[in-house]
Amino acid sequence: MALRKGGSGDDSYCVGPDRARAGIGIEPAMTEFPRGTTAEHAFAEHEHQDLAPVIDRIHAVADAVGSIAPADASIAVLDVVDSVHWVLEPHAAWDDAWLYPEIHRLRAHIEREDRFLLPLLEAEAVAVQAITGGGAT
Numbered sequence: 001m002a003l004r005k006g007g008s009g010d011d012s013y014c015v016g017p018d019r020a021r022a023g024i025g026i027e028p029a030m031t032e033f034p035r036g037t038t039a040e041h042a043f044a045e046h047e048h049q050d051l052a053p054v055i056d057r058i059h060a061v062a063d064a065v066g067s068i069a070p071a072d073a074s075i076a077v078l079d080v081v082d083s084v085h086w087v088l089e090p091h092a093a094w095d096d097a098w099l100y101p102e103i104h105r106l107r108a109h110i111e112r113e114d115r116f117l118l119p120l121l122e123a124e125a126v127a128v129q130a131i132t133g134g135g136a137t
Contacts, residue, residue, distance in 0.1 A: 051091060054083040 061076040068076070 050087060054080075054087045057083060 058080050061073075061080050064076065065073045
């Protein structure tokens with residue numbers, strides 16, 4: 001089942017029409033990402049846009065469990081379980097299978113470059129200091 005927006009007009013997400021009756025809204029501030037012009041921020045916003053509503057829903061349901069009817073709480077918790085199964089678990093599996101190994105590969109590449117380039121840059125800095133009499137230009 002795919003997530004769909006709740007029928008109450010707010011930003012609640014539910015799996016089936018009966019679950020919209022729980023009426024638990026989402027607090028978007030829980031997973032808002034800083035707006036910026038860097039590629040990292042753009043990636044984070046795009047990469048996690050499908051996760052934010054689910055995480056916000058978990059937070060909203062947890063806050064509401066003691067203050068709503070038990071039947072509505074049960075429906076809301078089932079919605080969270082479905083959301084975790086259909087949205088969070090596949091995302092985490094992708095992170096484990098592709099993203100984290102790719103980050104590890106890139107870090108290893110950068111470390112190799114650092115081991116090669118830093119001694120060259122240090123030697124160049126010493127040469128410039130020798131030419132300029134100890135002061136940088």
